[in-house]
Structure formats: structure tokens, C-alpha cells
Amino acid sequence: MVKVDVEYCPKCNFEWQCKMLQNFLHQQQPDAEVVCSKGRQGSFEVKIDDTLVHSKLQSFAFPDHDSVLENVRRADKGQPVEKVKEQPIDNCALM
Template identity: 50%
Template sequence: MANVKVNVEYCGACGHQKQFLEMANLIKQIVPQAEISGIVGRQGSYEVSIDDKLVHSKLQTMAFPDFAEVSDIVKDVSNGMPIRNVDKHQPINCILM
């Protein structure tokens, strides 16, 4: 299994650290050797990169990635498969007034 690096830029003001920690825990359960790092970044951000390739951007999609799919991608990459983008997103729970 290859070593995989997952980097997440998330908005600290929005409270996205909670989602980062949830996703990091899920990845670690599936790929214990993955190196996961998170940094507080731009407002509204939740940008996920695997081995320096952006695979999901909340700034572009306005949604969080499906954490299970991110974990599956990390597992596939650790097994030598190519990096692919996240296709599934979590439902957006927002109310417009």
C-alpha cells in the first residue's frame, strides 16, 4: 500500500473543523497509514486534495463531499489506482429567506 496524503483547507469561522475531523476519522478507519492534515483557510472553504491534486472544492460546488467516497478514493489511491474527483456530495441543508 502506497502512502497517501490528504490535505483539507476548511473555513474556521464557519465551524468546518467538525466536518474535517469527522472525515479524517473515517479515512483513518479505512486507510490507517494515510497522512491527513487540515488548515484553516478561506471563508466558506472545504477544499480536499489527495497527493496535491484537488478532488473536491466546496467553493465551486457549494456542498461538502461525501466522506465515504473520499475515503474510498484514498483507499484506491493507496492501492495504486489513479486519483479521481469526488462525484457525490452531502445534501445541502440551507434555508433561503
């Protein structure tokens, strides 16, 4: 069984982001264990089987859910996991 640990910032209200990722992974990979844990300020850190694959503290972005799923499937096959892609950041400009 693949274990996904997500550390999220409760002060930043990132719990809902963790729950969205958790629900997505459970729908696509029901046998994966996904744990959401309160953590450091500004954090949204994703580990797959104890390997850090995403850090919002470093990237300032949330992980792409499909990329996380791809890594969960890799880990399930015994393959090494890789850094996940980031969600695109919307840049808004006022004219």
C-alpha cells in the first residue's frame, strides 16, 4: 500500500486543499493511504512513502493532482517517485 502524507498549514486554511487531494486520490487509487496533518505555517508538503515530492514552502505553489497520482501509481509498481508538477499560478493584472 502506498502512503501519502500531506502536511498543511491550518492558519492558511489549506485543509480544504488537502481534502480535495485526498478525495481525488481515493477516487483514482482507492488502496492508497492519504493522511492530512496540520503542520508549519505556509506549508503544503507532500510525501509519498516518506519521499518528499512537493513543497509549497519551496515552490510557493500547490501540487498538480494528476502528477501526484502518477507518482502514487509509480510507487505502487515499486518504481522511484519524482518531484511532482505544480498547479499553474493564475496571474491577475488590473488594467
